[in-house]
Amino acid sequence: MSFENNTWFEGYCNYCSNYGHMKRDCRKFLREKPQTSQNTSQEDGETMVSLSSDVCLVTHGEQECLHVGTHDVEWVIDTAASFHATPHQNLFTTYKSGDFGAVKMGNTSFSKIVGIGDVHIITNVGCALVLKDVRHVPDLRLNLISGTALDQQGYLNRFKEGTWKLSKGSLVVVRDHICGTLYKTHAKLCHLSLNAVEEEISPNLWHRRLGHLSVKGLTTLAKKEVISMGKGVALDSCEHCLFGKQYKVSFSSTKKNHTELLSLVHSDVCGPIEEESLGGSRYFVTFIDDASRKVWAYCLNRKDQVFDRFKSFHAMVERETGKKLKCLRSDNGGEYTSREFSAYCAAYGIRHEKTVPRTPQHNGVAERMNQTIMEKVRCMLSLAKLPKPFWGEAVLTACYLINRSPSVPLNFEVPEKKW
Structure with a gap:
């Protein structure tokens, strides 16, 4: 195709939308061009x-x-x-x-x-x-x-x-x-950010973002205006929750929570995990403050690393709060009963409560927390289709989300806020 000015235009015509010429050279425009003034x-x-x-x-x-x-x-x-x-x-x-x-x-x-x-x-x-x-x-x-x-x-x-x-x-x-x-x-x-939408974010998206949080937890956050989502929208059935949250019936509990930070800390080790994490870990240990229900998790290559992680945790929380750790509750595992562990607790005046062997219900707070963390880990890995070695990163993410989600023992207050 050629035009009067013998030039080829790399673009689309603004009149007929065909490629290769401008409006002023468009044959259709020249045929249909009305008689107009110079202006x-x-x-x-x-x-x-x-x-x-x-x-x-x-x-x-x-x-x-x-x-x-x-x-x-x-x-x-x-x-x-x-x-x-x-x-x-x-x-x-x-x-x-x-x-x-x-x-x-x-x-x-x-x-x-x-x-x-x-x-x-x-x-x-x-x-x-x-x-x-x-x-x-x-x-x-x-x-x-x-x-x-x-x-x-x-x-x-x-x-x-x-x-x-x-x-x-x-x-x-x-x-x-x-x-x-x-x-x-x-x-x-920029793919690091989501494009803006004027509609409210659906409950299903918040459910996934918050590590597969329950409907009641989402409702509580919405009432407190922490998140924004449509009203009256039911949460769809989540296959990842059905896969990741199967567990035995829990033990009943009648005890009351402590009100002072660090008056009681629960701890338990979870593992061995069937596959090593990206950092080579096979276990993780959790520490839960009874008053605020805030949880900390540390990945471990071996169980005997619990003592070193406890010392780091002890120093950190006392400096954050200005309070003293009074009591630690754990099971009777060898990682908690070593001589150096007992000597450390005695030196800092920490009462160490050990549960009766083969009675996990006596350490129910830590046991249930580890179960909740693993539920979230399985759900997140399943949804993201990530391989199992990412469980270490998923554990830390789960703890971050738990600390910022409503907690049932706190009457749906947020642990991070109580802490």
């Missing part, structure tokens, strides 16, 4: 985008913008723009809808700014860049990066010999070149 023809040749407050965003000819307005990964750098703008809502990481003014287009019509938010992108050199307060203009045909806005964020723009470099200090964030008469760059959405 109208002049408007067809130029696309202007400006704020209703007379602040100009961008001005350029149609030839320059046709091939940059159809790809949401392509951005045009405009040093005259007062802010970033895009027609694509799916690019936003954070988003707030509303009436934020209007943009005057080249045909004298006005397009509303319907939203504002941040866009996280990965530049062509692999750096993460956050575009702040990007305007959402659905009728805009291209994505704009404002040089002024970047300057306000502390970035340095350099334009020289057809190249553009954006830097911050000694770090080069973007490096690209001119295309036609426009400086452009290609970027990808």
Whole structure:
């Protein structure tokens, strides 16, 4: 296909949407072109985008913008723009809808700014860049990066010999070149963050995010406005919970919780795990404060490492709270009954309560906590389809989530808050 000017245009026609020519060379447009005044023809040749407050965003000819307005990964750098703008809502990481003014287009019509938010992108050199307060203009045909806005964020723009470099200090964030008469760059959405949605997050997603938390726990967090989710939405049946939370009926308990931090700490060792963790561990030990129900976990290569982990735990919690550890309750395992363990407890005035052999119900708090942790580990690994050696990382994640989830013994208070 050839045209009168004998040039081949790399882009799409704005009139017939075919590839390889511009609107002014389009045969369909030339056949159907109405008789218009000189002023109208002049408007067809130029696309202007400006704020209703007379602040100009961008001005350029149609030839320059046709091939940059159809790809949401392509951005045009405009040093005259007062802010970033895009027609694509799916690019936003954070988003707030509303009436934020209007943009005057080249045909004298006005397009509303319907939203504002941040866009996280990965530049062509692999750096993460956050575009702040990007305007959402659905009728805009291209994505704009404002040089002024970047300057306000502390970035340095350099334009020289057809190249553009954006830097911050000694770090080069973007490096690209001119295309036609426009400086452009290609970027990808940052996969480390979720794109923004206006709808409330479903209970099923919160259930998975919080390590397969129960319905009652989710309801409690929603009532406290810790999380936001739709009302009256039932939790779907979770096959990973059915797989990971099977257990024997628990022992009944009638004891009351302590109210003072570190007045009683429960401990138990779980293992051996059938496969080694990524760090070579086969066991983990937990310490649970009875008053706050906060849990700490340490992965172990061998059971005899319990004593070293207990000393580290002891020093940490006493410095965090300013209180003294008074009592430790554990089973009668050899890792707790060594001479050095007993001597250490005696030296620091820690009463060591040991349960009767083969009666795990006497150490029920620690036993149940280890069971809860392993339930979450199995559910998370099953959902993520991760191999079993990731159990060590899953244990630490489970403890982090438990400490920030409602606890039944605390009347659905959060352990981290009580601590």
